[in-house]
Amino acid sequence: MREERESKRSRKDQDYRNDDPFMNSQPQQNQRKSRSQGQGAQGSQQYGNGQAYGNYGGPQPRRTAQGNQNYGQPYGGNMQGQRADYSQGRNKKKSKRKKKRIWLFVLEILVLLIAAAFLFLWVKYNKIQKAEFNPTDVVVNQDIDQGVVQQMKGYTTYAFFGVDSRTGDLKSGTNSDTIMLCSINNDTKEIKLASVYRDSYLDNTNGRFQKVTEVYGAGGAQQSLNVLNKNLDLNITQFITVDFNAIVEAVDIFGGIDLELTEGEVKWLNGYLVEGRDVLGKECDDVPGPGMQHLNGMQALAYCRIRYIGLDYERTERQRKVLEQLMSKAKSADLLTLNSALDKLLPMVYTNLDVSDMMDMLKDITSFNMGETTGFPLQKTTQNNEAGDVVVPINLAENVKELHAFLYGQEAYTPSATVQSISSQIVSNTGVDTGVESQ
Known part of the structure; x- marks a missing residue:
């Protein structure tokens, strides 16, 4: 088994x-x-x-x-083709994400830089004495040809006032010893300066004629702008007022200026230094003699004040020479020097420019180029009348026509009816007509 x-x-x-x-x-x-x-x-x-x-x-x-x-x-x-397509698509997505991160980083840096620039300007802006009136309240002739008004928009025009304030008050109470019109071509960045003679006999817009320098003391910057616009067919709403002490600081910050002096200018310059030392409490040597001289701030200010050689006509020319050199120095200055200049000068400035206006000026400072300068009225004479020793325009309307050709290139400009009426009134008040020889 x-x-x-x-x-x-x-x-x-x-x-x-x-x-x-x-x-x-x-x-x-x-x-x-x-x-x-x-x-x-x-x-x-x-x-x-x-x-x-x-x-x-x-x-x-x-x-x-x-x-x-x-x-x-x-x-x-065919798995290889599918896998390769997948890999390529994945790499493209990674590349896009990387580029997006880079652009976001760049954008963040730009935002921070812009914010820093605005903060910088805001801090500087708060040092300035600010005007309290609204620019829209400034008088502008309504009978100016609209084609002319449009052409003038291609330029930015400022009024500069220089006052000799011993108390530091820039708003009113002191005469405007310096009055300048600054026209900037928005395309070419060319600057043209026209000094309005301080003793010019003009309509003060309050019913009488007087020296234009006295208007600032009574009505401040707004009233002075009203007078310039009404008598000269302008539409200026922005201004800058500085104390003459600002000239001293600016010249010293930028290392001084070089000017050719005559023997007579040296004599009067050193004479003004006596008062300058007493008022400002600063020591300053006399200028040694005529010829090319390197001037410091005190000496440059004394040079600007000389009015007994060539009267106010040459005085304003000397002021423009100093301003031209300062603008040239500022244009080539480094950032530290410009920052120091702003810190010292802005407390001595009274203006209605806002932060954006200041930013526009600063960003274009290296593009500005100085053009011609002149004085107004171009055709003029002197007279002693009820307003004192004045500079009388010979035919104000013709002078305004020449001014517009200079500032804005308007060769065929026709003055408004308002200016024509003021011109006739000046002839009536002074007896000065086109037959008088210009000085």
């Missing part, structure tokens, strides 16, 4: 081995060899010889350096 059971078990084992297609397909030695080769880069291809794996084609080859093109169709032979 026992032997019979063992015989049956042996026959079953033999049948199992005979029925196994893999065991039956190759010898045992080949099986080991096949498995060993299957672990290599090419060995797995031989598994496809066995029928037991049917249509699957046996285990697939590993990925090679050439990509996935060796994968069989069951695994999708």
Whole structure:
């Protein structure tokens, strides 16, 4: 019995081995060899010889350096293209995100710089004495030709007033010893200066004629702007007033100026220094003699005040020479020097310019170029009348026509009816007409 059971078990084992297609397909030695080769880069291809794996084609080859093109169709032979597209798209997204971060960083820097610039100007602006009147309240002749008004918009025009205030009050109460019109061509950045003679006999807009210098003492900057606009057909609403002490500080900050002096100018300059030392409490040497001299702030101010050589006509010319040199110095100065100048000069400034106006001036300072200068009235004479020793325009209307040609290039300018009427009244008051020779 026992032997019979063992015989049956042996026959079953033999049948199992005979029925196994893999065991039956190759010898045992080949099986080991096949498995060993299957672990290599090419060995797995031989598994496809066995029928037991049917249509699957046996285990697939590993990925090679050439990509996935060796994968069989069951695994999708085009997988390499899909993977490459995915990789490229992902790299593009990373590149876009990187560029976006760079632009955001640049934008943040620009915003910070702009904010810093506004903060800088705001701090400086708070040092200034600010005008309290509204620029829209300034008188402007309404009968000026509108074509002329449009042309004038291509220029920025300021009025500069220089006052000799011993108390530091720049708003009123003192005469404007210096009155300048500054015209800036917005395209070319050319600056032209026209000094209005302080003793000019003009309509003060309050019903009488007087020296224009006296208007500032009574009505301040606003009334002075009214007089300039009404008598000269201008539309100035912005002004800057400085104390003469500002000239001293500015010249010293920029290292002095060089001027050719006559013997007479040296005499009067040193004479004015006597008063200047007493008023300002500063020591200053006399100018040694005529010829080219390097002047400090005190000496430059004394030079600007000389009025007994060439009367007010040459006096204003001397003032323009000093201003021209200061503007040239400021244009080439470094940032530290400009900052020092602002800190010292702004407390001596009274103006209705706002922060944006100041920013426009500062950003264009290196582009400005000085053009011609002149004095107004261009055709004039002197007279002593009820207003005192005055400078009388010979035909105010013609003088205004010449002024517009100078400031704005309006060669064929026709003065308004308002100016024509003032011109006739001056002739009536003084008897000075076109037959009088200009001085």
